[in-house]
Amino acid sequence: MFLINCPYCGERDQQEFKAGGEAHIERPKQPTELSDDEWAEYLFMRKNIKGVQFERWNHAHGCRKWFNMVRDTSNDEIKAIYKMGEKPPSQ
Amino acid sequence: MTKNLRVKSSKYIDETNRISFKFNGKTYRGFKGDTLASALLANDVHLVGRSFKYHRPRGIMTSGSEEPNAIVQINPGTNRTEPNVRATEVEIYEGLEASSQNCWPSVEFDIGGINNFLSPFFPAGFYYKTFMWPASFWEKYEFFIRHSAGLGKSPTSSDPDIYDHQNVHCDVLVVGAGMAGILAAKNASKNNFKTLLVDEKNELGGSTIFENNEFNKIDNKSPSEWLKKEIEELKGIKNLEIKTRTSVAAYHQYNYLLARENLTDHLEAKYKTNKIRQRLLKIRAKKVILATGALERPLIFNNNDRPGIMLSSAIKKYSEFYGVACGSKNVFFTNNDSAYESALSLYDKGINVEAVIDIREQSESKIVKKVKEAGIKIYWSHSIVDTAGYKRLNSVSIMKLSNDGTSVTGSKISISCDCLGVAGGWTPAVHLYTQSGNKLKFDEEKKIFLPKQNTFDQISVGSCGGDFKIDEIINNLNQMLKDTLNINKTNLDNIKVEIDQENSKRNIWLLPSDKPLGKTKPFVDYQNDATAKDIKLALREGFRSIEHVKRYTTTGMGTDQGKLGNMHALGIIADTAGVKMGELGTTTFRPPYTPLTFGTIVGRNVGKFFDIFRRTPMNDWHVENKAEFENVGQWKRAWYYPINGETMHQAVQRESKAARESVGILDASTLGKIDIQGSDASEFLNRVYTNAWSKLAIGKCRYGLMLNEDGMVYDDGVTTRLGENHYIMTTTTGGAANVLGKLEDYLQTEWPELDVYLTSVTDHYATVSLCGPNSKKIIKKIIPDLDLSDENFPHMSFKKANIGNIHCRIMRISFTGEHSYEINVQASYGKDLWEKCMDAGKEFNITPYGTETMHLLRAEKGFIIVGQDTDGTMTPIDLQMNWIVSKKKYDFIGKRSLYRSDTMREDRKQLVGLLTDDPNIVLEEGAQIVSELDQSPIEMLGHVTSSYFSPNLNKSIALAVVRGGKDMMGKKLFVPMENKNINVTVANPVFYDEKNERLNA
Structure with a gap:
């Protein structure tokens, strides 16, 4: 059970949070301009890395804010947490 | 006697x-x-x-x-x-x-x-091999296997005890109150760390308090005497909490541990009543100090499982701690010095110790010398080859062990005895350490798995960290405490320790017998009866992974999880397969360390708290009026209201007719309601719904369909424009929380520039829906000054009004195709409003109806229910709802996906109506639909999603999804059932009032 440092509320138990998949996949601004393949790339393709992964998390049973997390999926070490819109830390 | x-x-x-x-x-x-x-x-x-x-x-x-x-x-x-x-x-x-x-x-x-x-016929994998064939016989085999297996009986009546959960936060958690744990807890708490010390036993001190080796001294005192003083001194240390009878069951990441505190199991029945029996502690610790000790290993030899054969350390504990001799003629069998302490413990109390059988060639420690001086016979380089006594040990047979330890020689000596103490060395209890996610390393010299590393927030001290001698324990503990707690001095800095000489050990995982292995029973896992022979058989049959051998032989799969025998299993596999134990690794130690009761796991979430339901403000009325309820999401919704012993079918037919012929009343409070405000609210709705919202006038309502980004229908509902920048959105009952979450996600991550605020108000309003030609007359009675003319208050519009002093919002919207109103009031007035409508409607025979009638009425109109007629693979085009998909809007969630090659296929499953040729046959929801009956394999075209007998049309109607269905109007299809094939015809899904004339009736 992770201890997650919500950037708005501080350290809270994992059960207050919801995982939201891979981070930094921006919704295309002009979807109609995209080919089927380009749209499919956005819509379906997700990484599943054993190692350092950038993820979206939501403090669903708390402030309900979304934020980003850098997590090593091999040992669940949380390496960084930062707000939406902030730059990801360099690896 | x-x-x-x-x-x-x-x-x-x-x-x-x-x-x-x-x-x-x-x-x-x-x-x-x-x-x-x-x-x-x-x-x-x-x-x-x-x-x-x-x-x-x-x-x-x-x-x-x-x-x-x-x-x-x-x-x-x-x-x-x-x-x-x-x-x-x-x-x-x-x-x-x-x-x-x-x-x-x-x-x-x-x-x-x-x-x-019969054991020669029950080798490892016996059940897998024997009960395979024929496959159809499994059910018969299973009956007998299940009846002959099983450990214990579960209770048949409900548990009278109370269980509790508690969150615990501490700076330092010390697991295990043996010598190392006590010293760690003392130093942590005295240095201002809020410390919790837990131990599974009811007494502190671990094995040191019954330590009897007189050659070990701490500050010139016996270790037990010295430790007792340390325990005394724990009393009154502030910052230190001690919990005995508390077993740590699980150690998760981020120092989150679950422990069971046993509060009343040791008390007489009369003291158990109305007390908390067990408490699950959910501990979050900044640092964890594992001081879980070590478990003594048995030795693996022929017939090593008879009653009377015990661990040598257990015999010592029974003698020193409980004052009990486990036998009157005792023999010890050992590969190290520990057994000599146990032998002396009995000897000192005048109990007969016949002999010590030692597989080593010699040992020079003082304790061994003392045993010799006591006149106890020691058989060096000997091994037990067999034991006798069915229900109680009565003798052991020993022979000389060869130099390489693989065979026995010479003549057999039989020693009569009623108790045998076995000492095979010590295994650090690393179970919790590995549960925390850390790895082990194998120490070839000590033949033990050890924690690979201490981390900044976790250390293993004492024998669970591989230190067995008192001087090592104290010195290493001292250094580790200073490092991990960042302190300069401890009470261990100036302790003088004397210890007995070096313990030598000779490790042989499987001891030989004079008989071949096939004729012996050397048990490795006592509880599951797995022998060394079974393990070797598994290897011969090709199993290599330790996890596979475990499952095939069931070694380590009992309720004890093989705490005693797992190391030997690994050793035997390593020796047989010729690999190093460090390379072989271990099986996974899974929580719980010792079994937990279900009561502890669920705590107070039992009975009505097991799964909490939401109830509407009108719930009491539904209960009083004998409604049957159905679960919708977390809600309890009135399903139908049977009167005079009606069946569900009868009640629903009556309710459905009443709602179309006079007036029906429905509790719609469970619909999700989201209040949307902000200067970009209209633009936001444009982006989340498939249709256009900018031009919706204030005071008007509009139905909206929401898609996922993949183009599939996600939710639907009516949204009303309350003001220039103010809307109220309704969602499906089950989808409310997810819709809010999805909208928040887009606002926070994709469109943070939009000025929009969302508030869930589902619980804040109660909603009464009045439906039918007489609904207008009831509104007129309860709000006489409201102009209900079609000009002032047309279909799909909204009015604010007062019912007495109560403010309400009234929407003229319809999910049934009838002239209908939805009245929203503050939740606390919900029941009043309902009763007021019932009173006002008496003269029109107002009929309360539940969700089943609501479903039937909307099916007559061909209105979809998201989640019933859709399943996450249906686009609005598939639903033949093209009219709601805006062509003008540049973008909305899911729009691009509607133009993917897959979503544009003509042969996708599409929503259609189905009519049975025999109007009295009601199709089963979920039934498959085919066009040819004599094909093989038969091609499934789709399935029935909604099906009812319509009392208003006096025939059976159904909605279905059918491949290419939109071009099949009038086509004959079949619904093959178990006993018959039902002939059906594809029809328009709007079965009733196709021209929507009743909305203004």
Whole structure:
């Protein structure tokens, strides 16, 4: 059970949070301009890395804010947490 | 008259407090402080159970939570009964009853014992190999296998006890209150760390408090005396909390641990009532100090499982701690010096020790010399090749061990005995360490797995960290405490320690016998009856992974999880396969360390708190009026209101007719309601719904369909524009929370520039829906001054009004196709409003209807229910709802996906109506639809999603999804059922009032 440092509320138990998949996949601004393949790339393709992964998390049973997390999926070490819109830390 | 083997008074046993208890129906006596095991041993009872597979008689093997054999049923036949409890952990109390498990008719005479003689026919994998064929016979086999298997009986009535959960936060958690744990807790708490010390036993001190090796000294005192003083000094340290009878079950990441605190199990029944029995502690610790100690290993030799064969350390504990001699003629069998301490403990109390059999060639330690001087015969380089005695050990046979340890030579000597203490060295209890996610390393010299590393927030101290000698323990502990707590000095800096000489050890995983392995029974896992032979068989049959060998032989899969024998299993695999143990690795130690009761796991979430339901403000009325309820999401919704013993079908037919012919009333409070405000609210709705919202006038309502980004229908509902920048959105009952979450996600991450605020107001409003031609007359009665003309208040519009002093929002919207209103009031007025409508509607025979009638009425109109007629693979085009998809809008969620090659296929499943040729046959929802009956394999075109008998049309109607269905109007299809094929015709899904004339009726 992770201890997650919500950037708005501080350290809270994992059960207050919801995982939201891979981070930094921006919704295309002009979807109609995209080919089927380009749209499919956005819509379906997700990484599943054993190692350092950038993820979206939501403090669903708390402030309900979304934020980003850098997590090593091999040992669940949380390496960084930062707000939406902030730059990801360099690896 | 049973024998009394009490040999010494012990400060841990209160001999003035006699306790009587029953075991297998017979009354025995013990003292306060005894465990069930120590009290039985004091009465010379060793035979307590039967093994799982061969039903061999088994006795008490250990003195702690690692016990594989002595598992009993506590208080059988009562509502407090509990199976699979270790007799070594049960503290006796007046009136305790316990019985053996896995035996019938009794532990003394067990029919299943025949398996022991048939054992050549029950090798590893027997069940997998034998009950494979023929496959259809499995059900018959299963019946017998299940009846002959099983450990203990679960209670048949509900648990009378209370269980609790508690969150605990501390700076330092110390697990295990042996010497290392006590010293760690003391130093942490004295340095201002908020410290929690837990131990599974009821006494602090671990094995050191009954340590009897006179050659070990701390500050010139015996270690036990020294430690007792340290324990005394723990009292009154602020910052230190001590919890005994508390077993850590699980160690998760980020130092989150679950522990079970046992509060009343050791008390008489009369003290258990209305008390919390067990408490699950959810501990979040900044640092964890593991001081879980080590478990003594048995030795693996032929027939090493007879009652009377015990761990040497257990014999010492029973003698020193409980004052009980486990036998009157004792023999020890060892590969290290530990057994000599146990032998001396008995010898010092005048108990007969016949011999010590040592597989080593010699040992020079002082304790061994002392045993020699006592005149106890030591057989060096000897091994036990067999034992005798069915229900109690009566002799052991020994032979000289060859130099390489693989065979025995010379003549066989038989030694008569009734108790054998076995000492195979020590295994650090690293279970919790590995649960935390950390890795182990193998120490080739000590033949033990050790924690690979300490981390900044976790250390392993004492013997669980691989330190067995007192000087090593204290020195390493001292350094680790300073490092991890960042402190300069401890009370361990100036301690003087003397220890007995170096312990030598000779490790042989599987000891040889004069008979070939196939003719012997060297048990590795006592509880599951896995022998060394089974493990070797698994290797011969090609199993290599340790995890596979475990599952094939069931080694380590009992309730004890193989705490005693797993190391030997690994050793035998490594030796046989010729690999190093470090490379082989271990099986995974999974939580819980010792079994937990279900009560502890669920805590207070039992009965009505097990799964919490949401109820509407009108719920009491529905209950009083005998509604049947259905679960929708977390809600309890009125399903139908049977009167005069009506069936569901009868009630729904009546309600449906009433709603179309006069007026029906529905509790719609459960619909999700989201208040949307902000200067970009209209633009936001444009982006989340498929249709256009900018031009919706204030005071008007519009139906919206929401898609996922993949183009599939996600939710639907009516949204009303309350003001320039103010909307109220309704969602499906089950989808409310997810829709809010999705909208928030887009606002926070994709469109943070939009000025929009969302508030869930589902619980804040109660909603009454009035439906039918007389609905208008009821509104007129309760709000006389509201102009209800179609000009002032047309379909799909909204008015604010007052009912008396109560403000309400009224929407003229319809999910049934009838002239309908939805009245929203503050939730607390919901029941008043409902009753007011019922009163006003009396003259029109107003009929309350539930969700089933609502579903029927909307199906007559062909309106979809998201989640019933859609399943996450339906686009609005598939639903033939093209009219709601804006072509003008540049973008909305899911728009691009509607133009993917896959979503544009003509042969996708599309929503259609279905009419049965026989109007009285009602199709089953989920039934498959085909066009040809004589094909093989038959091609499935789709399935029925909604199906009802329509009382208003007097025929059966159905909605279905059918491949290419939109071009099949009028086509004949078939619904093949078990006994018949039903002929159906594809129809327009709008069955009733196709021109929507009734909306203004």
